[in-house]
Amino acid sequence: MAREDNRRGKRRDRDETPEFADRLVAINRVSKTVKGGKRFGFAALVVVGDQKGRVGFGKGKAKEVPEAIRKATEQAKRQMIRVPLRDGRTLHHDMNGRHGAGKVVMRTAPAGTGIIAGGPMRAVFEMVGIQDIVSKSLGSSNPYNMIRATMDALKKESSPRNVAQRRGKKVSDILPKTDAAPVVEETTEAAEA
Numbered sequence: 001m002a003r004e005d006n007r008r009g010k011r012r013d014r015d016e017t018p019e020f021a022d023r024l025v026a027i028n029r030v031s032k033t034v035k036g037g038k039r040f041g042f043a044a045l046v047v048v049g050d051q052k053g054r055v056g057f058g059k060g061k062a063k064e065v066p067e068a069i070r071k072a073t074e075q076a077k078r079q080m081i082r083v084p085l086r087d088g089r090t091l092h093h094d095m096n097g098r099h100g101a102g103k104v105v106m107r108t109a110p111a112g113t114g115i116i117a118g119g120p121m122r123a124v125f126e127m128v129g130i131q132d133i134v135s136k137s138l139g140s141s142n143p144y145n146m147i148r149a150t151m152d153a154l155k156k157e158s159s160p161r162n163v164a165q166r167r168g169k170k171v172s173d174i175l176p177k178t179d180a181a182p183v184v185e186e187t188t189e190a191a192e193a
Helices: 002-015 065-078 119-128 143-156 160-167 188-192
Strands: 021-034 037-049 054-062 095-099 102-108 133-139
Touching: 021 065, 021 119, 021 143, 037 065, 037 119, 037 143, 054 065, 054 119, 054 143, 095 143, 102 143, 119 133, 119 143, 133 143
Parallel strands: none
Antiparallel strands: 021 037, 037 054, 095 102, 102 133
Protein backbone atom coordinates (compact mmCIF):
# COMPACT_ATOMS: atom_id res chain seq x y z
CA MET A 1 0.00 0.00 0.00
CA ALA A 2 2.78 2.41 0.93
CA ARG A 3 4.55 1.67 -2.34
CA GLU A 4 1.39 2.45 -4.31
CA ASP A 5 0.99 5.83 -2.58
CA ASN A 6 4.63 6.60 -3.30
CA ARG A 7 4.10 5.90 -7.00
CA ARG A 8 1.00 8.09 -7.08
CA GLY A 9 2.93 10.97 -5.50
CA LYS A 10 5.69 10.74 -8.10
CA ARG A 11 3.18 10.66 -10.93
CA ARG A 12 1.43 13.73 -9.58
CA ASP A 13 4.75 15.61 -9.37
CA ARG A 14 5.52 14.71 -12.96
CA ASP A 15 2.10 15.86 -14.26
CA GLU A 16 2.22 19.29 -12.59
CA THR A 17 3.56 22.13 -14.69
CA PRO A 18 7.00 23.28 -13.52
CA GLU A 19 7.26 26.65 -11.80
CA PHE A 20 9.91 27.87 -14.25
CA ALA A 21 10.31 27.48 -17.98
CA ASP A 22 13.82 27.29 -19.39
CA ARG A 23 15.32 27.93 -22.79
CA LEU A 24 18.69 26.67 -24.03
CA VAL A 25 20.33 29.58 -25.85
CA ALA A 26 23.77 28.26 -26.81
CA ILE A 27 25.98 25.18 -26.52
CA ASN A 28 29.72 25.38 -27.15
CA ARG A 29 32.22 22.56 -27.36
CA VAL A 30 35.25 23.62 -25.35
CA SER A 31 38.60 21.89 -25.11
CA LYS A 32 41.41 21.76 -22.60
CA THR A 33 44.86 20.83 -23.82
CA VAL A 34 46.60 18.39 -21.51
CA LYS A 35 49.79 16.34 -21.71
CA GLY A 36 48.19 13.47 -23.65
CA GLY A 37 46.16 15.59 -26.07
CA LYS A 38 42.87 17.41 -25.71
CA ARG A 39 39.94 16.92 -23.36
CA PHE A 40 36.61 18.05 -24.72
CA GLY A 41 33.70 19.37 -22.70
CA PHE A 42 30.55 21.40 -23.27
CA ALA A 43 29.45 24.84 -22.12
CA ALA A 44 25.74 25.64 -22.01
CA LEU A 45 23.94 28.99 -21.74
CA VAL A 46 20.39 28.76 -20.36
CA VAL A 47 17.68 31.36 -19.63
CA VAL A 48 15.05 30.53 -16.97
CA GLY A 49 11.86 32.44 -16.15
CA ASP A 50 8.35 32.13 -14.76
CA GLN A 51 6.82 34.19 -17.64
CA LYS A 52 5.30 36.55 -15.06
CA GLY A 53 8.16 38.99 -14.60
CA ARG A 54 11.03 36.90 -13.17
CA VAL A 55 14.04 35.85 -15.24
CA GLY A 56 17.62 34.67 -14.79
CA PHE A 57 20.42 33.24 -16.89
CA GLY A 58 23.20 30.82 -16.12
CA LYS A 59 26.10 29.03 -17.73
CA GLY A 60 27.45 25.60 -16.95
CA LYS A 61 30.36 23.47 -18.15
CA ALA A 62 30.67 19.70 -18.00
CA LYS A 63 31.97 16.72 -19.96
CA GLU A 64 28.43 15.84 -21.12
CA VAL A 65 25.75 18.13 -22.58
CA PRO A 66 22.86 17.21 -20.19
CA GLU A 67 25.06 17.83 -17.13
CA ALA A 68 26.16 21.22 -18.52
CA ILE A 69 22.50 22.19 -19.11
CA ARG A 70 21.54 21.08 -15.58
CA LYS A 71 24.34 23.17 -14.02
CA ALA A 72 23.39 26.21 -16.12
CA THR A 73 19.71 25.87 -15.16
CA GLU A 74 20.54 25.67 -11.45
CA GLN A 75 22.73 28.77 -11.67
CA ALA A 76 20.00 30.65 -13.57
CA LYS A 77 17.42 29.84 -10.86
CA ARG A 78 19.80 31.13 -8.17
CA GLN A 79 20.30 34.55 -9.78
CA MET A 80 16.84 35.59 -10.92
CA ILE A 81 15.66 39.19 -11.09
CA ARG A 82 12.14 40.65 -11.05
CA VAL A 83 11.11 42.90 -13.94
CA PRO A 84 8.05 45.18 -13.60
CA LEU A 85 5.77 44.82 -16.64
CA ARG A 86 3.04 47.17 -17.88
CA ASP A 87 -0.28 45.33 -18.28
CA GLY A 88 1.75 42.09 -17.99
CA ARG A 89 2.80 42.38 -21.64
CA THR A 90 5.43 45.11 -22.23
CA LEU A 91 7.95 47.42 -20.53
CA HIS A 92 7.02 50.66 -18.74
CA HIS A 93 9.62 52.72 -20.60
CA ASP A 94 12.37 52.44 -23.23
CA MET A 95 15.77 51.19 -22.03
CA ASN A 96 19.35 50.79 -23.18
CA GLY A 97 21.61 48.08 -21.81
CA ARG A 98 25.30 47.39 -22.17
CA HIS A 99 27.85 44.74 -21.34
CA GLY A 100 31.33 44.84 -22.82
CA ALA A 101 30.98 45.47 -26.55
CA GLY A 102 27.34 44.33 -26.56
CA LYS A 103 24.66 47.04 -26.56
CA VAL A 104 20.91 46.60 -26.70
CA VAL A 105 18.04 49.03 -27.24
CA MET A 106 14.57 48.05 -26.01
CA ARG A 107 11.37 49.99 -26.70
CA THR A 108 7.82 49.57 -25.46
CA ALA A 109 5.26 48.55 -28.07
CA PRO A 110 1.48 48.63 -28.47
CA ALA A 111 -0.56 45.44 -28.07
CA GLY A 112 -0.30 43.06 -31.03
CA THR A 113 3.26 44.03 -31.99
CA GLY A 114 4.79 40.79 -30.75
CA ILE A 115 8.43 40.21 -29.84
CA ILE A 116 10.72 41.82 -32.38
CA ALA A 117 14.16 40.68 -31.21
CA GLY A 118 17.08 38.51 -32.22
CA GLY A 119 17.90 35.03 -30.86
CA PRO A 120 19.27 35.39 -27.31
CA MET A 121 17.22 38.52 -26.57
CA ARG A 122 14.04 36.80 -27.74
CA ALA A 123 14.68 33.93 -25.30
CA VAL A 124 14.99 36.40 -22.39
CA PHE A 125 11.79 38.26 -23.35
CA GLU A 126 9.81 35.04 -23.71
CA MET A 127 10.98 33.79 -20.31
CA VAL A 128 10.12 37.14 -18.64
CA GLY A 129 6.63 37.06 -20.15
CA ILE A 130 6.91 40.12 -22.38
CA GLN A 131 4.56 39.87 -25.36
CA ASP A 132 5.08 43.21 -27.15
CA ILE A 133 8.53 44.77 -27.54
CA VAL A 134 10.79 46.18 -30.22
CA SER A 135 14.51 45.68 -29.63
CA LYS A 136 17.78 45.93 -31.44
CA SER A 137 21.18 44.50 -30.62
CA LEU A 138 24.17 46.67 -31.51
CA GLY A 139 27.84 45.75 -31.33
CA SER A 140 28.71 42.25 -30.17
CA SER A 141 26.60 39.34 -31.45
CA ASN A 142 28.10 36.98 -28.85
CA PRO A 143 25.09 35.41 -27.06
CA TYR A 144 26.73 35.75 -23.63
CA ASN A 145 27.25 39.51 -24.09
CA MET A 146 23.79 39.99 -25.62
CA ILE A 147 22.06 38.30 -22.69
CA ARG A 148 24.13 40.19 -20.12
CA ALA A 149 23.36 43.51 -21.87
CA THR A 150 19.63 42.61 -21.96
CA MET A 151 19.66 41.72 -18.26
CA ASP A 152 21.48 44.99 -17.52
CA ALA A 153 18.68 46.93 -19.23
CA LEU A 154 15.93 44.92 -17.50
CA LYS A 155 17.52 45.60 -14.08
CA LYS A 156 17.19 49.36 -14.72
CA GLU A 157 13.48 49.04 -15.58
CA SER A 158 11.21 50.67 -13.00
CA SER A 159 7.44 50.94 -12.67
CA PRO A 160 5.48 54.11 -11.82
CA ARG A 161 4.75 52.56 -8.41
CA ASN A 162 8.49 52.19 -7.66
CA VAL A 163 9.20 55.75 -8.79
CA ALA A 164 6.31 57.16 -6.72
CA GLN A 165 7.47 55.25 -3.65
CA ARG A 166 11.04 56.45 -4.06
CA ARG A 167 9.92 60.10 -4.40
CA GLY A 168 7.26 59.89 -1.71
CA LYS A 169 4.42 60.80 -4.09
CA LYS A 170 1.25 59.18 -5.41
CA VAL A 171 1.25 57.12 -8.60
CA SER A 172 -1.27 59.59 -10.13
CA ASP A 173 1.29 62.41 -9.63
CA ILE A 174 3.93 60.45 -11.55
CA LEU A 175 1.85 59.37 -14.56
CA PRO A 176 1.11 61.95 -17.27
CA LYS A 177 -2.32 63.57 -17.06
CA THR A 178 -4.73 62.40 -19.75
CA ASP A 179 -7.24 64.98 -20.95
CA ALA A 180 -10.94 64.20 -20.93
CA ALA A 181 -12.34 62.74 -24.16
CA PRO A 182 -12.51 65.48 -26.81
CA VAL A 183 -15.99 66.79 -27.55
CA VAL A 184 -17.11 65.81 -31.05
CA GLU A 185 -18.52 68.86 -32.79
CA GLU A 186 -21.60 68.51 -34.96
CA THR A 187 -20.94 68.27 -38.67
CA THR A 188 -22.75 70.48 -41.15
CA GLU A 189 -24.93 67.54 -42.26
CA ALA A 190 -26.20 67.03 -38.69
CA ALA A 191 -26.88 70.76 -38.35
CA GLU A 192 -28.91 70.87 -41.60
CA ALA A 193 -31.13 67.91 -40.59
